Each structure stands twice: as structure tokens, then as C-alpha cells.
Amino acid sequence: MKTKNLIISAGIALLIAAFLIGRWTAPSPAVHDPSIAEKAAPTTAEPEVWTCSMHPQIQQPEPGDCPICGMDLIPLENDSDGDEGPRTLSMSESSRALANIQTSVIKRRFPTAEIRLVGKLEYDETKVKSLTARFPARIDELFVNFPGVPVQKGDHLARVYSPELLTAQSELITAHRYDPDSAATRAAKEKLLLWDLLPNQVDAILKSGKASDTFELKAPIAGIVVNKNINEGDYMKTGQPLFRIVDLNTLWLQLNAYESDLAWLRFGQQVTFSVEAYPGQNFQGQITFIEPEINRATRTVAVRVNVDNAAGKLKPGMFAKARAKSQVAQAGSVFEPEFAGKWISPMHPEIVKDGPGHCDICGMDLVPAEELGYVQNPDAEPPLVIPASAVLRTGKRAVVYIEKPNTSRPTFEGREIELGPRAGEVFVVRSGLAKGDRVVTNGAFKIDSALQIKAKPSMMNPQGDASPPSHHHGDGEMASSASKAAALEIAPGSASQIVNHYLAMQSALAGDDLEEAKNAANAMMKITGHSGDLPDLLHDMLAADDIDAFRRPHFEKLSNAFIAAAKTDANAFEQPLTIMHCPMVYPDRGADWLQGDLNLKNPYFGAMMLTCGEVKGTLGKERESSEVEQ
Template sequence: MKLLLNNKRLLFLIVGAGLLVLFLLYLFIGGKDHQEAAMDHSQHQMGGKHAMHAVTLSPAARALAEVQVSSVERKEVRGEVRLFGKVDYDETLVSYITSWFPGRIEKMYLNYTGISVNKGDHMADIYSPKLISGQEELLQSLQALASFTKQDQSSSFVHKNAQANVEASRAKLRLWGIPEERIKSIESSKKVDDVMTIIAPMSGVVIQKHISEGHYVKEGSHIFTIADLSELWVKLDAYESDLVWLRYGQDVEFTTDALPGRTFTGVISFIDPFLSEKTRTASVRVNITNEEKLLKPGMFLKGLVRPLVTSEGGVSTKGFAGKWIAPMHPQIVKDGPGSCDICGMPLVKAEELGYVETEEGMPLVIPHTAPLLTGKRAIVYVQLPEDSSSFMAKKVVLGARLGDYYIVKRGLEEGEVVVVNGNFKIDSASQILAKPSMMKPEGGGKPKTGHQHH
């Protein structure tokens, strides 16, 4: 019983394959007589070489195959590089509040992490015997200088030495972080402060509180860590295949599921020169403004870069050719050499950061549905200019795919017409006729006409 079923299945497969071949012959050849007449007409118009390699379709066959064509053209195309990452603090805007001298924390004005602080706010009071001795030393130096001026004529060397002691005492207090106004207050009041108030050097948010009231600290001990959240970093992971499209200074668009409907923009400020061996990705850092304080460190983001591609396959950014850019602050762009307005570092040419030296032409592109890809080669079917009903296979060398287009490196010329729909059906007919096709670009073999005699 099983043997009978298997035989029936085999018979059905053979019959189905035969019917498919006959259908393709009818569809693309239109019968032996019609094909021979079409080939004779094609030879008369195009010459023997093209006719031997081309497939000719009748108007009815072309309509049934739903053949559509498009011109090979030069066009401005942009790629799409999608990246994923999360928000982080801008490390250049993180300040560590440390103790300038050993002592004991008498009072904490900021008692928990996450609290906002403005520049000039009181942060903590610290008691330090070393600080008290420094103030006393200043007052004693001032008293010695004043007593010297009341004496009669004396050595100018002693007078200069007394003045030097006063300046040294003032300098010591400055090095301990005591502001100039406080030093003048000590000198005018002639009183020593028992505690020193630590003042916030910048506005931001306390992201870490290292100690509590009553703790003793050493010189250099961390007390608070403050971060300015008006500017943030976005750290993205880029696969090695995407790095060729990324450049310093490129604009990046961001979205996050936490804020649907909102789009943020930033600028690439750093591309890691090394790949992670575990993830095979490189870290890409983007500077982003956060004036509304909507973005928060740790938030996940999706990034999108749209590189503009040149005719040679390079990356260009309109307006960057011939410009000078700050290597640490990509938002600083100038027409000529100079220094960064933020950090003072010398500007560098945009070409040194990977941008094209001149505004190159647009790349030669074809729709992404035009090529037939085998893994070893790419084939497109070109409509012959002498006869719009005839199509011939051509091997092409493709560049990257950018959206709905492939860049053409070799094999096609601008203005040629390629098949963008129905190319698989044309390729099937080419294989039946032993003409150049996707699997056999050189052609060969005997055509399967359906009328061979054995």
C-alpha cells in the first residue's frame, strides 16, 4: 500500500514539473514558431550577438509576467544606521566635592542623593584644627607686620620678610579652598572661624553622597559628587559593519519608549577605536542637550544616523567640506583654522575626521529589487535599447544597500534600463533557452524547447 502511494506521489510530481515547463515555454516563448519569428526579427534589428543572449517577450507575455523597468541613475541616497544604547552623565560636567583639609563634618545641608543644587549653595560645614591654625597664622602675620610699621627705622629686610609671611598665610588659605571674600572677612574681624562652609562650585544634581554628619575626612576625601544634567552623553553600540558609515560630528536622531512621539538630536563626539571581543561592537558617544530635563541617565534610547553617500562610496556631510572642527567639541565648526571656543584646543580639518575632501558627485544606483543575488554574483536584466521587448542578463558589482537602492560599482552605465519586477520569470526563461542567467551567467547547454526528439 505504501509503495503504491509513493508511486502516485512521484507520478504527480513528474506531471506537475512537466506542466510548469510547458507553461513557461508558452508564457515566454509563445510557441516555437512565434519564438523563431521573434528571434529572426531581433537578429535583424540588434545583430547576432545580442540576439543570441537576449530573451524576447511578446506584449502578452510581458503583461502576464508583470515586467516593470527603471532607469539606472545618479541619485542622492542616504543610508540608515540604527543604533541602541542608553543615557549617561557627561563626564566633563561631573564635579567631585572633596575635602581640602582633614576634619570632621559638622553639618550636611544636602542629605540625600538626587537633590538639586545651585552654584554657591551651602553643602556642608567642616571643623578642622588645621584650618583654625592656618587662620591664626594669618592673624599673627598681620599683627607682626602692623607692629613693625610702628617701630622706628629698622631693617628693610625684616619688613619684606613680614610682608612675605602675610602673603604666604593668605596663599595657604586660598589653596584650602577658602574664597577671597572669607579671607578678607577674617582679616577685618580678626576672628577665627571654627568651621568652614563648603560651597557648591556648580549647579547640578547630587548623584552620590559619600559620607554623613559626624564623619572624619582626610585631605582629598570625597564628600559629594555633582552632575550637570543639562548636557548628557548617549553611549551607543555600533556593529563593525556599521562603522564605515559613522563619522565624528554626524547628527543622530533619538527616540525612547519612555517619551513616545518625542525626537531628540545629538552629535557624535567620539567613536571607540577598539571593538568589544564579546559583542563585536564599538562604543559611539553622542553629545545631547537636555534643557528640559526630560532625559535621565540610565534611560534606553534608539538612535538613527542617516549618512549621505558619495559617488565613491564615502561619507559626506553637506557644509563640512573645507571646514575646521574642534576634536573634543563637535558643535564648534569654523571656516578656517583656529582654536576651540570651549577648551582652546586647535581645530582640525574635517577631512582628518573622515569626511570627503570635496563635494563628490552622487552615486550610481538601482532599485534593490533589480539585482538577482546568488551569494557569489549579482545579475540584472537590462532592456535592450534597440528593442524594448528584449532583455539580456548582465553581471554587476554592487556596493552597499542604502534604503531602497543598491550602489553600482561596475557593470552598468547611467541611463540603462533594468528590470525591477518580473526578473525572476525572465531568468527562468533564460535558463530554459540556455541563455545567460543567474545560475549560468555564460549560458550554455541545449535549449529545452519542448519539441526534442529521442
């Protein structure tokens, strides 16, 4: 019994000890802290939205590809906390990286514009000499029997018989014997010289003292005999053409320039060109004449280049591809440092002097380089330029996005600017920007799309509301383009004859190549002629001063006419044609075009949005698609 009581007492003591230890080590009651409770509470994540930077109307709950253009979707983040104005967009660093937005600092410099021209080599007309009969004669012997023979000055061309020449020689000999310095002697000499006798031939007659009834015609210049108009035994009359000789040491390169190229072409400018006969080799020349009138048929201006051909490689009739480069100064004037303060011959640009004087070739007064269109002040401030990729253009409006400095997050602001001429890959800026601004060169369209999503002012919607912007676009150009585009009709048979040139134009526009697009328009015009609605449209295309004006509304108008012709009679076309559509050309309706394959290449945006669009259907001789909109 005693042992049992001891065990019970020990157990009670242990329980009491455990209770006391628990009270001593237990934590004090928690004080309610709302911030702690808020942190500890589970957060409800907002649903993630993925969109296309090119087509902001596409919004999906998960990543993937844009169903329109195939680009990778990017997360749509709520960056409104960083907005500071109606044209401003703030984003996170991760959003900037996903959109691949790149910027560059605006600088002042003299950009270089490269103009590409095509043309053909011709004779230098100042080096052409026609040999005509100055007196009646009979051709007794020909020494040059066919064209193409090279001759030197003084080489004999033919031997002729002439009683009139015999009489003139007798008069000279008689007068000279009587008085070598008399007026009669001088007159007799002058008569023979006017009959194309060379001075040494006249001296030989006086030295021999005998008149001859035969006479040798001599070459008046060195060159190539390009025409022979007589044969042995012919009796020639006074004034009859005998030979035509051309000095080929100098040639003319006749080029054709579009109206938009004239701003960059100047008298005396250096031109580099190549010909197919010598691939990889370049030749040089100088512009010596720019036609003062535009060819009304081709809408081009003739430009003449003097070319040195002392080596004899170049041949008249060769086709040439030429390039002229100009440094662009303020207001689009041309800056050539080598002509600064110089004086130039208005007929021979190779004559350049440091001061006033006379041309060493023709004797004309030299003129200051400024009178020929070069920049006046050699120390003039270079123009402000921006990369062409930074500019979003629609109608007459030009928008760029600049990165605002000293912000905690990447922040971009849209600005409307006034553009000057384009020089290569840059534009001259007339107003709206300042040196040192950091402009978006890649990703500007993505920023613009984000502003559209937020119903803020953007390139496509300058008013910034959510309604369709069809009535707010660029001075009414886009609103009226639909009616313009429906005005042209082409018969299916006529369309089939020029459809290949249309497809070449579409490919050139997709490649941002205005020159090739105009070449395609010229090729169409050679088939259509120069009168009618279609030639009038082609004339408008050739007069376009930049590729955007060529695309909208001209190319759309042409495309709609071709599509209508193909729908009217698909069998008129030899190959299947694919109708493509881009919803971004005009915000209210988009625009269509034709291709010869299914590899979509957008002609309205080129490299900026090359794959933007969708296939609407196919037409052609062998297959038609019910998907085509009627």
C-alpha cells in the first residue's frame, strides 16, 4: 500500500511540473496586425492576357501565335500607373524586352541620298563630224569601204575627180605667182580650205606649182567611220553627205530620272555606272545637262552624263545602271564639300576653279557653284535626321515615339513631326524633334498598338477614342480612298495581258523598292498606252514622291480593279491568283491585293509588317475558291 501511494504522488508531481513548464515557455497572446494579416492572406492573381503587338484586337488567356500574322503573343500588362499624358505609354522592363523596343539618339549630320538610274550610252554629239561634198566630183577610188573603220585625223578616205577643183587650184597658183601676199591669193586659199582641203594640202599645191584634176578626201577628225553614203563611181553633188565620223573617246550616258529624284541631281555631280559587258567593274562620269522639261509620256527627266572612254571599252548602245550620291543639307539642298566656294563652267563641269574666270574649253564665264544648286555656306549646320524605321506615316501625318528621360520605368511619348526629304535610310526632320532626343527605332508600331488598346491618341487613331477612326484620318485621305478605289475598271482580257507586271509591282512594294515598282508601272503603260483611266492611274503612280504615296491609294485602286476583273472572268488568267487581305491598311476596312502564290508578302507595309494579313481565297484558270468574298 505504501508503495502504491508513492507512485501516485510521483505522477501528480510530474503533471504539475509539466503544467508549470508549459506556462513558462508558451508565447504571449498575438496582437492583431492588419498588415501582417493582409500579407499572410492568399492573393487572387488577375487573369493573364496575351495580345499581338501588331494586332491588338487579338487577346487570348494563354501564350501562342497571332492567328493573323503569326507573331508571338506578348503579355498585356497594366502599366497605367506610369502614364503621364494622353500620348504617353509606360511599361515594365520585361514588357520592353518582350516587345524588343530599341532606341537611338537623334543627331545632326549630312546624310547621303543614293539615286538609282538606268539609261543607255550614246555618241557625244559634240564629237560627231559629217563630211559632205563641197564641190561636184566623181568618186574614183574609196579607201574606206565600210562603216566601223577607225581613222586618224588626216587619213585618206577617197580619191575624187573634179574639174571645178582643177580650176580652183589653177586660180591659186596664178595668184600666188603674181603676188603671194595679195588679196587674190588669200581668197583662193580660203576657197580651197572651205572645200575641206587641209592646210598641208594647200601648201603642197603651192609647192608643186601644178594643178591636179584628182584630189584625196582626208578625215577631218580622229574616230570611227559610222556612216558611208557613197560607192566608187558615184558622182557627188555639192552638199551631198559622204562620211560620218565619230570620236568615241568621249561618250554620253543618257539617263532617265523620276521627278522625285530631281532634288538630288545637280550639274557637275559624279555618277557611277556599270554595264553588262564588264560585270563588277564601275565607270565614272559627270552630269553635264538636266533636261528642263519632263517627258509627258514617261513622266521622267533626261539627264546627260559625260563619260571618258579613252580605253575604248564602252560602246554606244550599251545599257547602263547608274548611281548618283548626294549629301543632303538643310531644306533638302545638296551639299558637296569639293564645290564649296568654287566656280564651274556651265558647259563643261570638269572645269572647276577657285575664283571667277573663263572656261578653258569654250571660253564661257564661270559661275559660282551656288548658282547650280549646291549649298551656299560650307560651314552650314547639318540637318537633324532620324532613321526611317522610326517613322510611322499615314496620309500626310508622321508620328514618332521618343523615350522620356529620367523616369523610373521605360516611358514613351508620341509626337507628330514634320518630315523633310528622305535620304537613304533616314529622313530629314524639319520640326517636332531636337538634337539629343532618343527616338524609338524598333517597336514603334507596337507602342502605337498599345495606345490603341487604351483608346489613346495614336498613329491610326489621332483622336484617341474607341470609335472607328474612319472619319479622322489624315485630312480625309483614308475616308475618301474607298470611293477612289472603286472608280477604276479593267476588262478581264486587258488585265490578263498586264497581270505579270502587276505581280512584279506587288513584289517590289513588299520589298520596299519604289524604283522597281515604278518600272512595273512603266511596263504596264507600254502595253496600255497613255490615254484612259488606267494610264492616268499609272501616271499618278509614276509621279508619287515616295513609296507610301505609291501604295495608298494608288496600288489599292489598281488591286481592286484587278480583283474585280479576275472575279468577272477567272479563266482569262493563265495562272491561279490568290486574294490577300490586311486589316491594318485602313483601320475601318483594311485593303486587298493579289499574289501569284500563297506566300503572303504585304505590299502596303513592306518590311515593317511583311506577313500581316490573311488569305481570302484563290482565283484562276484552273481553280476557284468559294471562300472569295462576293
